[in-house]
Amino acid sequence: MMPRALASVLSSLLTITLSAATLTVAAAAEGSPAAAQVFDHVHALAFDADGRALWLGAHAGLFRSEDGGLTWTTVALPVTGHAPDVMAIAAHPGDVRTLYVGTHEAGVLKTADGGATWSAANAGLKGLDVHGLAIDPNAPDKLHAAVREMGAGLYRTTDGGRKWLRVDDGPAGETKVLASVNIPTGMGGIFLYAGTGEGLQRNPDCF
């Protein structure tokens, strides 16, 4: 026989749980952003060049919104078994059809048709855990990628991802986001900014 105190506590817990469930359903019915889509940990957000499509990278894959993030559709990526964990997005600054994504397990994927078809762009990368991807706003065939774990380091391509070369060890700490920023260094290049586990860092992109 259950002690009365314990029964009372369990009853209270049940009531709280039921209330929470009711609230969740109500929120979903109102189209709450929290209930609208299960991204399971968001990593990246980027607009296309026209400011129309908003792309979102998350643990659950790649998503696209045409209404400023109110509704989302899943974008299929050619990775066998499951949706890859999309860590980074680099949108071409002048061509809405061209987009690169960096993934946790499948390296860099590129589309040239707005996301309908994708191809791997990993030649030269010594690892496939890409946590940052930056596209040069002045020379969009030039990108930088931050790779973790195996083959860790900063990589650069100057031909739109056909071939990557390792540049250096990259920013200190775990890279969360990488961006080429159109601020001249005075040395012929621009700055590469990195959001990391140790804060925001920047370095000239010309080394």
Add this chain to the structure above:
Amino acid sequence: MGGLPTSTVNGFAVHPSNPSVMYVAMRDGIFRSADAGLTWTPATNGPKNAAAVAVNPRRPTDVYAATMDGRMFLSRDGGATWDARR
């Protein structure tokens, strides 16, 4: 790169034509810099646990942010004030 709370920078975005204006997304919220990252100002009512931030290239006063758990927020005044998207 001073003025930010010492913690992880999850997201980063730059104004398309004035790259000295930039935003970071952090656990503590959204921060804005107008001097290429030398000094930062926190958004007063921006989302906490911010995972990512993006600037609309055609309308750079519109700044979007996503939280870790996938809630979306929009600022229509260049990151000063924020509202949940719904």
